[in-house]
């Protein structure tokens with residue numbers, strides 16, 4: 001039994017706000033680390049690499065261990081295909097699923113509609129501007145707005161289409177909470193403790209900064225999964241955000 005209750009968009013002070021990105025290539029590595037982590041302390045994200053290698057069976061195994069699972073496949077397709085993929089994710093029983101906001105309003109409305117009538121639908125979240133992108137990367141694909149302007153623009157589209165929230169960087173969290181309201185869920189990757197390497201991420205913040213800025217869920221991969229002791233790394237980040245949580249609640 002998971003700890004969150006699906007369909008709850010805002011974490012209470014007792015619910016885990018860390019979502020560990022299980023970016024592994026095989027089930028053994030993923031399950032070895034999952035057994036070291038605790039559903040009381042974190043949720044898990046299954047993304048493209050792990051899902052392509054291991055499929056829905058592994059998602060089910062992680063849920064059997066008690067974890068809430070964010071299925072991060074960033075659907076971006078024609079409305080009919082996206083809606084059916086979102087429905088399939090819901091039938092798998094995941095806690096959260098995402099689509100690219102740039103798939104457009106009709107695509108997002110179809111995804112929303114695909115979840116109608118379900119007793120505990122997953123949170124439906126829109127990806128805005130990937131946290132690996134900066135202003136130069138956006139300009140490279142023809143977008144002249146700043147990352148923050150583009151994130152705000154896409155988040156407004158997502159909200160109007162009935163999505164529960166967006167994936168963004170924590171750098172945009174404060175402005176987004178003001179623009180979209182506190183109930184609009186903010187899921188923020190690009191989280192780096194002070195000592196961690198930035199890697200391919202560009203718009204980053206520390207865990208405590210992200211919570212203070214208004215992030216609801218922190219998606220954290222390599223700083224935990226590549227650590228010698230993932231559970232210890234997770235606990236250290238929790239200690240870092242504890243004070244920030246008290247401050248914002």
Ligand SMILES: O=C(O)c1cc(=O)[nH]c(=O)n1[C@@H]1O[C@H](COP(=O)(O)O)[C@@H](O)[C@H]1O
Pocket residue numbers: 021023047072074098127129130131132167168189190191199201219220221222223
């Ligand atoms: O949707 C996501 O989860 C996502 C969106 C985004 O804009 N940036 C981003 O990094 N992610 C995911 O978040 C995780 C971040 O991992 P680390 O960079 O290792 O902490 C990866 O699994 C990414 O696929």
